Amino acid sequence: MRSATDAGHGPGALDPEVTVEDWPLTAADLDPYHDRVERLLEVAGGAASGGRELPGALAPTAWTTRMAGAARRRGWTPFAAPAALRGDALAPPAAGSVSDELLAAAVSSGAVEVRSEATALEVLVDGDRVRGVRYRRAGRTLEQRARAVVLAASVFENVRLLLLSRSPAFPAGLANGSGQVGRHFMAHSVLLVHGLFAGEDLGRASGTPAQATAIADFDGDAFDHRGLGFVGGSLLQAAMTGPTAPGGGPLATAPPPGIRPGTPAARRWAADHGRSVGSVWAQPEQLPRAGHRLDLDPAHADPLGRPVLRVTHGLAVDDRRRAAFLAARMGEWLREAGAARVWTAPLVPQPLGTHLYGGARMGDDPATSVVDADGIAHGRDDLAIVGSSTFPTTGGRGPTQTIEALAWRTAERLAARLGGDGAARPQRASWTTSPPTTVTSARPSRQASGGSRSGSTSSATRSPT
Numbered sequence: 001m002r003s004a005t006d007a008g009h010g011p012g013a014l015d016p017e018v019t020v021e022d023w024p025l026t027a028a029d030l031d032p033y034h035d036r037v038e039r040l041l042e043v044a045g046g047a048a049s050g051g052r053e054l055p056g057a058l059a060p061t062a063w064t065t066r067m068a069g070a071a072r073r074r075g076w077t078p079f080a081a082p083a084a085l086r087g088d089a090l091a092p093p094a095a096g097s098v099s100d101e102l103l104a105a106a107v108s109s110g111a112v113e114v115r116s117e118a119t120a121l122e123v124l125v126d127g128d129r130v131r132g133v134r135y136r137r138a139g140r141t142l143e144q145r146a147r148a149v150v151l152a153a154s155v156f157e158n159v160r161l162l163l164l165s166r167s168p169a170f171p172a173g174l175a176n177g178s179g180q181v182g183r184h185f186m187a188h189s190v191l192l193v194h195g196l197f198a199g200e201d202l203g204r205a206s207g208t209p210a211q212a213t214a215i216a217d218f219d220g221d222a223f224d225h226r227g228l229g230f231v232g233g234s235l236l237q238a239a240m241t242g243p244t245a246p247g248g249g250p251l252a253t254a255p256p257p258g259i260r261p262g263t264p265a266a267r268r269w270a271a272d273h274g275r276s277v278g279s280v281w282a283q284p285e286q287l288p289r290a291g292h293r294l295d296l297d298p299a300h301a302d303p304l305g306r307p308v309l310r311v312t313h314g315l316a317v318d319d320r321r322r323a324a325f326l327a328a329r330m331g332e333w334l335r336e337a338g339a340a341r342v343w344t345a346p347l348v349p350q351p352l353g354t355h356l357y358g359g360a361r362m363g364d365d366p367a368t369s370v371v372d373a374d375g376i377a378h379g380r381d382d383l384a385i386v387g388s389s390t391f392p393t394t395g396g397r398g399p400t401q402t403i404e405a406l407a408w409r410t411a412e413r414l415a416a417r418l419g420g421d422g423a424a425r426p427q428r429a430s431w432t433t434s435p436p437t438t439v440t441s442a443r444p445s446r447q448a449s450g451g452s453r454s455g456s457t458s459s460a461t462r463s464p465t
């Protein structure tokens with residue numbers, strides 16, 4: 001992104017506080033892995049970023065059809081938002097999940113053993129070589145030896161585990177020789193614009209949030225940014241809310257201006273008009289900044305006495321400009337569909353939210369990144385990191401499919417570096433139900449690749465590189 005922005009807008013376009021760098025991978029490097037993930041999880045829907053139409057999209061609804069028509073009238077290109085048809089989002093609670101299914105397949109391959117209900121405490125080293133993991137289970141502290149360790153504990157715990165893994169060879173934490181661990185932290189904010197379609201019942205609660213019409217006309221570099229004072233954008237989605245969609249409806253978010261949220265008046269307004277409110281949502285991308293970071297909290301510890309993670313984050317001027325620009329387009333979309341009144345919910349930073357990024361980013365330069373293009377710590381073959389902690393940028397879409405694609409690639413690359421063929425493929429297993437599990441160790445030399453958790457990929461999209 002750094003070089004594309006410099007080329008498109010001139011070298012001074014980015015605020016000096018912005019620490020963004022290029023991904024060390026191209027879309028062509030990742031596309032084969034995205035394709036595998038899409039086949040494995042049966043992702044369906046319209047063109048994501050590669051332009052491939054994925055068969056079997058979720059059924060359109062009156063709301064998504066209406067919004068698709070409105071987008072076309074404005075000259076935009078609507079498509080059914082990609083969604084994983086095999087996933088937690090659509091499975092009834094008793095039916096298990098993709099993560100259960102993949103885990104079961106990995107275990108039945110004989111290459112993986114699961115230690116459930118365990119918490120990894122630190123990565124152990126012998127001198128400068130990784131030798132395993134110390135973990136806590138059933139009140140006991142145990143050690144698992146390993147030739148290599150893959151950290152897959154999501155952004156906060158990946159970073160915390162690296163920082164807690166101190167030793168004489170790594171006094172500032174593992175893979176932190178350049179002081180990069182915890183830096184370049186980013187989070188999507190949630191931007192919602194509501195429209196009142198007075199007197200109409202839009203029926204939005206009769207579907208799942210994965211049933212959405214999306215447009216990518218204001219995502220990434222798809223539009224002219226000259227004079228706007230920001231780069232990037234977001235996918236915009238008009239979704240069904242589903243009865244329990246987080247943040248998905250006027251009851252849970254903002255009533256129109258003039259009515260205070262959470263008051264009896266707001267509840268009355270929602271009861272009278274909630275069915276007539278249509279919404280468009282965005283997850284505007286955010287750039288990494290020097291002041292936004294994760295580190296160990298000097299004042300607070302967890303019950304085991306280990307420092308918790310401290311999160312330093314906020315919204316910058318370009319975040320507010322990006323959101324204002326997108327909100328204006330979202331309002332135009334709703335008005336085109338017939339909304340008589342449109343308002344924007346307050347933009348709030350989401351540093352503890354659902355889409356977090358960075359802290360152990362990938363790059364070509366060890367001075368500005370933690371892992372290389374394979375997701376393996378620079379100069380090592382015994383420590384890999386998967387998850388969006390390695391992302392150099394957020395993109396304006398959900399992270400999970402790219403997490404899965406990268407995890408698959410990292411598994412192959414690590415296996416190859418350790419002398420395996422790196423060609424293992426997840427096997428299909430029948431849907432299973434099992435208690436929640438936490439994987440703390442695997443034998444990487446024979447590990448089944450692609451075992452990342454799918455999450456509830458209600459919007460399974462490729463993040464731009």
Ligand SMILES: Cc1cc2nc3c(=O)[nH]c(=O)nc-3n(C[C@H](O)[C@H](O)[C@H](O)COP(=O)(O)OP(=O)(O)OC[C@H]3O[C@@H](n4cnc5c(N)ncnc54)[C@H](O)[C@@H]3O)c2cc1C
Pocket residue numbers: 118119120121152153154155157246353354355386387388397398399400401403437438439440452453454455456457458459460461
């Ligand atoms: C409500 C919600 C909705 C979302 N919707 C979407 C969406 O529509 N599209 C999308 O792309 N993304 C979505 N996301 C984000 C998505 O869930 C994450 O991107 C994805 O789960 C990240 O995968 P991961 O494997 O890296 O981390 P996780 O799924 O968080 O898995 C990390 C695992 O590590 C375990 N762990 C953590 N610390 C330790 C430790 N010290 N020791 C042992 N185990 C540990 C955790 O218990 C967990 O099982 C959503 C998230 C939420 C919460």
